[in-house]
Amino acid sequence: MSRLSKFYTFLVFLFLYAPIVVMIVFSFNASDSTGLLEGFSVKWYRVLMGDRAIMQALYNTLILAVASSVAATVIGTLAAVGLDKWKKNWVRTGVMTVTNIPMMNPEIVTGVSMMLLFVFMGRLVAGSGTLGFGTILIAHVTFNLPYVILSVLPKLRQTDPHLTEAAQDLGCTPLKAFFKAVLPSISTGILTGMLMAFTLSLDDFIISYFTTGPGFQTLPIAIFSMTKKRVKPDMYALSTLIFFSILVLLVLINISQARGENKRARQYKKGEV
Amino acid sequence: MKKRSALAHKMAVSPYMLWSALFIVAPMFFVVYYSFTSADGGFTLGNMTQLGKYTDTFLRSIWFGFLATFLCLLIAYPLAYAIAKSSANVQRTMVALVMLPMWMNFLIRTYSWMTILQNTGVINNILDALGFGRVKMLNTPGAVILGMVYNFLPFMILPLYSVLAKLDPSVVEAAQDLGGNSLTVLSKVILPLSMPGIASGLTMVFVPSVSTFYISQKLGGGSFDLIGDVIERQFQQSYNYNLGAAISLVLMVLILLCMAFLNRFTSGEEEMVV
Amino acid sequence: MDNNVIIDLRNISVKFGEEQVLRNINLYIRDKEFVTLLGPSGCGKTTTLRVIAGFLEPDEGDVVFDGKRVNGVPPHKRPVNTIFQRYALFPHLNVYENVAFGLRLRKLPESHIKAKTAEMLELVNLKGFNRRNVASLSGGQQQRVAIARALAVEPRVLLLDEPLGALDLKLRKDMQVELKSMQQRLGITFIYVTHDQEEALSMSDTIVVMDEGEIQQIGTPQGIYNEPKNAFVADFIGESNILDGTMRRDLFVDFSGKRFKCLDKGFEKNEPVDVVVRPEDVDVVAAGEGMLRGTVTSVTFKGVHYEIIVDIKGFKWMIQSTENQNVGDEIGLDIEPDAIHIMKKSVYSGRFGDYSSFSEEFDELSDPEEEEDI
Numbered sequence: 001m002s003r004l005s006k007f008y009t010f011l012v013f014l015f016l017y018a019p020i021v022v023m024i025v026f027s028f029n030a031s032d033s034t035g036l037l038e039g040f041s042v043k044w045y046r047v048l049m050g051d052r053a054i055m056q057a058l059y060n061t062l063i064l065a066v067a068s069s070v071a072a073t074v075i076g077t078l079a080a081v082g083l084d085k086w087k088k089n090w091v092r093t094g095v096m097t098v099t100n101i102p103m104m105n106p107e108i109v110t111g112v113s114m115m116l117l118f119v120f121m122g123r124l125v126a127g128s129g130t131l132g133f134g135t136i137l138i139a140h141v142t143f144n145l146p147y148v149i150l151s152v153l154p155k156l157r158q159t160d161p162h163l164t165e166a167a168q169d170l171g172c173t174p175l176k177a178f179f180k181a182v183l184p185s186i187s188t189g190i191l192t193g194m195l196m197a198f199t200l201s202l203d204d205f206i207i208s209y210f211t212t213g214p215g216f217q218t219l220p221i222a223i224f225s226m227t228k229k230r231v232k233p234d235m236y237a238l239s240t241l242i243f244f245s246i247l248v249l250l251v252l253i254n255i256s257q258a259r260g261e262n263k264r265a266r267q268y269k270k271g272e273v
Numbered sequence: 274m275k276k277r278s279a280l281a282h283k284m285a286v287s288p289y290m291l292w293s294a295l296f297i298v299a300p301m302f303f304v305v306y307y308s309f310t311s312a313d314g315g316f317t318l319g320n321m322t323q324l325g326k327y328t329d330t331f332l333r334s335i336w337f338g339f340l341a342t343f344l345c346l347l348i349a350y351p352l353a354y355a356i357a358k359s360s361a362n363v364q365r366t367m368v369a370l371v372m373l374p375m376w377m378n379f380l381i382r383t384y385s386w387m388t389i390l391q392n393t394g395v396i397n398n399i400l401d402a403l404g405f406g407r408v409k410m411l412n413t414p415g416a417v418i419l420g421m422v423y424n425f426l427p428f429m430i431l432p433l434y435s436v437l438a439k440l441d442p443s444v445v446e447a448a449q450d451l452g453g454n455s456l457t458v459l460s461k462v463i464l465p466l467s468m469p470g471i472a473s474g475l476t477m478v479f480v481p482s483v484s485t486f487y488i489s490q491k492l493g494g495g496s497f498d499l500i501g502d503v504i505e506r507q508f509q510q511s512y513n514y515n516l517g518a519a520i521s522l523v524l525m526v527l528i529l530l531c532m533a534f535l536n537r538f539t540s541g542e543e544e545m546v547v
Numbered sequence: 548m549d550n551n552v553i554i555d556l557r558n559i560s561v562k563f564g565e566e567q568v569l570r571n572i573n574l575y576i577r578d579k580e581f582v583t584l585l586g587p588s589g590c591g592k593t594t595t596l597r598v599i600a601g602f603l604e605p606d607e608g609d610v611v612f613d614g615k616r617v618n619g620v621p622p623h624k625r626p627v628n629t630i631f632q633r634y635a636l637f638p639h640l641n642v643y644e645n646v647a648f649g650l651r652l653r654k655l656p657e658s659h660i661k662a663k664t665a666e667m668l669e670l671v672n673l674k675g676f677n678r679r680n681v682a683s684l685s686g687g688q689q690q691r692v693a694i695a696r697a698l699a700v701e702p703r704v705l706l707l708d709e710p711l712g713a714l715d716l717k718l719r720k721d722m723q724v725e726l727k728s729m730q731q732r733l734g735i736t737f738i739y740v741t742h743d744q745e746e747a748l749s750m751s752d753t754i755v756v757m758d759e760g761e762i763q764q765i766g767t768p769q770g771i772y773n774e775p776k777n778a779f780v781a782d783f784i785g786e787s788n789i790l791d792g793t794m795r796r797d798l799f800v801d802f803s804g805k806r807f808k809c810l811d812k813g814f815e816k817n818e819p820v821d822v823v824v825r826p827e828d829v830d831v832v833a834a835g836e837g838m839l840r841g842t843v844t845s846v847t848f849k850g851v852h853y854e855i856i857v858d859i860k861g862f863k864w865m866i867q868s869t870e871n872q873n874v875g876d877e878i879g880l881d882i883e884p885d886a887i888h889i890m891k892k893s894v895y896s897g898r899f900g901d902y903s904s905f906s907e908e909f910d911e912l913s914d915p916e917e918e919e920d921i
Contacts, residue, residue, distance in 0.1 A: 005355040009367075012352045016374050016426065019385035022395060026388070034388045035395075079289030082282040095286065098293045101301070104476070106484030106528060108501050109521045112508060113300035116307050116518060142296040145289065162635035165602055168622040169629045170649035170700060174278065177623075180648075184639035199376055205487075210508060223380050227491070231384055239381045246376045250369045258362060 027236035057222040068140035069197035076148030084156040111210030131213030139211040144197035155189030307518030320519035338483035341421035345429040353433035412494030420488035428477035436470030559608035586757035628702035634693040643677040649700035667695035782899035792822035811889040828886030837879035
């Protein structure tokens with residue numbers, strides 16, 4: 001990279017990371033100000049650990065993310081496998097168009113539209129108070145599904161169409177052939193989709209905000225109600241912790257990817273000789 | 274045998290089809306239904322006729338969204354190009370670094386900007402110490418747009434990066450070989466070839482910018498209401514679902530129109546660029 | 548019919564929607580035979596293979612294996628295995644596990660699997676490749692893994708779908724020899740699909756020439772080359788000059804305005820026929836001598852011989868000769884009676900045979916990897 005582009009890259013990353021640096025620095029602030037540094041302390045981390053509501057919200061968020069990403073992965077992978085073999089006709093085009101709706105629509109509209117459905121149905125069935133874990137789970141599965149489908153479909157297209165046949169040829173039943181030949185070769189796509197779904201679910205605020213009730217608070221919603229008032233550095237402490245866990249995760253993924261690539265490159269060279 | 278496997282494939286799609294009918298298509302109908310009914314369920318055009326008083330808000334949202342999208346493109350393109358030009362390992366690290374902030378809660382990131390921009394914030398403290406005096410930055414339109422650019426910039430960088438990384442270097446060399454200088458190569462070869470990435474980046478930034486509701490409240494101090502704020506209030510404060518639905522419907526249609534315009538650049542229905 | 552027939556296709560027809568892909572195919576294959584299905588892309592050869600493998604059920608007709616009808620028997624229960632066009636190796640498994648795949652499904656003891664896999668890898672010269680990732684192998688090596696994988700489960704019949712199509716010319720020649728000797732050593736029936744006539748001629752015991760979903764001719768390589776049944780076969784196998792002629796009576800045929808002696812009989816008196824003369828069977832003589840006289844329009848050096856195009860009354864003949872000629876010269880041509888082959892008129896008559904332009908033929912043969920055959 002030239003000097004100029006290095007400098008430019010540095011500036012953009014400075015912009016991207018400025019608020020994160022501020023957040024990390026102030027999470028160690030001795031006072032409860034988020035604007036003025038008054039000495040170093042880890043007391044906000046202690047406060048955070050003692051905050052039952054936050055810990056409950058964290059727990060809720062994780063449960064929701066796991067449940068919704070797993071459900072979306074199962075339904076979405078099945079759908080992708082079926083759609084891949086589906087001949088191009090209006091049904092397929094229709095399904096693909098519908099799949100794009102949650103990705104194209106503004107999140108607020110998705111959230112609001114589901115809220116209307118839940119509220120309407122809730123009135124019909126139970127009177128009120130329908131919004132809660134069930135509804136937010138449905139909402140998360142719904143917005144996760146397109147990401148799973150769209151990361152599995154290209155993988156399916158890349159796999160050799162004769163793979164299933166080769167497995168059947170060697171003695172697999174059609175179902176077994178799917179599990180032994182197709183599934184392993186699209187597993188990276190499935191994993192990507194699931195990870196994407198998981199992180200989207202963890203981070204989602206807007207759709208959650210419209211589809212959950214007071215009985216089920218996720219972390220982003222807890223943060224939202226706190227930022228309505230004055231934020232205390234314990235929120236920063238929480239975000240700092242999340243930031244570093246994701247950082248570690250990314251570094252690990254990066255290293256393993258780099259290793260895999262180098263190994264493959266080495267093997268390929270050997271194969272050529 | 275042909276037919277049996279076709280049936281199995283249809284069965285595999287059916288849970289998803291049922292799910293999307295119930296939770297993607299049906300909610301869209303409810304938006305329309307609520308838009309044209311009153312609170313007691315009767316048909317009315319009243320919600321639509323009320324929309325006139327939000328014209329300013331709509332215009333402001335679109336204007337801010339447009340500015341933020343344009344700024345994102347301007348900032349992101351050189352960066353994406355620089356990343357795409359670097360070595361494989363550097364590319365991986367850079368992409369990870371671009372994505373990392375997206376996984377931080379956006380409320381916190383936005384709030385953090387508040388503390389940076391406020392009159393007693395980091396920037397103003399520095400300016401003050403240097404003797405420039407304090408500048409009002411928070412609660413201005415600039416702050417709102419900055420919030421949008423900040424939050425949605427990665428959505429522009431990533432699709433641009435992915436088309437630029439796939440760009441065949443020999444195409445660029447061919448253009449140079451045929452006598453193009455850097456500027457013509459950029460405008461006649463690189464830019465046209467990165468159109469799909471540009472289009473998808475524009476959509477991915479424009480849609481959330483136009484419809485945001487938190488950024489404007491925090492960084493604009495409530496004086497620059499956006500359409501998202503209005504919708505949020507209808508649903509979470511005044512509980513006027515019918516009016517809220519009507520505004521959402523119009524927002525949706527407006528965005529669809531903008532996308533139809535943008536889609537002229539793109540090709541390929543199911544491609545995902547991120 | 549012999550009793551050592553292993554596969555018998557009876558009146559097989561297959562339709563894809565409106566398109567008739569196979570039309571009334573009748574074919575029997577003997578045990579331990581090397582049979583090649585030969586034809587241009589879209590002729591139905593791969594479809595025939597898929598019918599035998601069980602990936603496709605015929606709309607009409609019976610597939611008989613060892614005297615038993617096997618229609619409706621799924622692929623995993625048929626004692627045949629396939630080598631796929633692009634090998635279809637499992638990318639998530641290493642070389643060893645790919646070869647062991649079929650054995651594991653049969654729940655064989657680990658020691659047996661190990662021995663068999665080692666034996667197979669040795670057979671295909673891939674000893675020591677056990678733990679290699681299949682993606683890191685070259686095309687030829689992947690091909691060998693595919694062969695080892697299919698042979699490991701000891702099929703009675705091996706189906707090969709253009710297995711050498713993706714390899715470069717040199718490697719293809721080597722593999723042809725290797726496959727043939729492997730087939731003879733193992734005593735397995737090979738059914739081989741290709742569009743390469745040279746490959747078919749050099750490897751097969753029996754060649755089945757197909758076009759437009761129908762079998763055009765079944766025979767030995769020599770039989771097919773020397774006695775093509777119609778203009779299509781004559782044109783597809785080797786080079787040929789195909790002319791309109793009239794059978795005057797037994798042993799005498801008229802074409803190119805002259806009467807020739809030939810060895811064919813059994814036609815009607817004055818029956819219109821197609822006459823085939825192979826380019827290497829034409830002798831060049833001085834102008835004025837010989838039966839025919841024409842003008843040289845082009846000469847191409849081919850190494851062992853010259854390829855000479857001669858215009859005789861507007862028909863462009865191809866002649867292969869070891870002697871060079873000058874473009875524009877008048878030369879005489881002589882044809883021995885045993886060099887003339889007479890065919891009955893067919894739907895293919897008049898579609899082939901003239902060498903005024905031979906680019907079309909080259910187009911078809913030049914890119915074997917591109918097409919996904921049906």
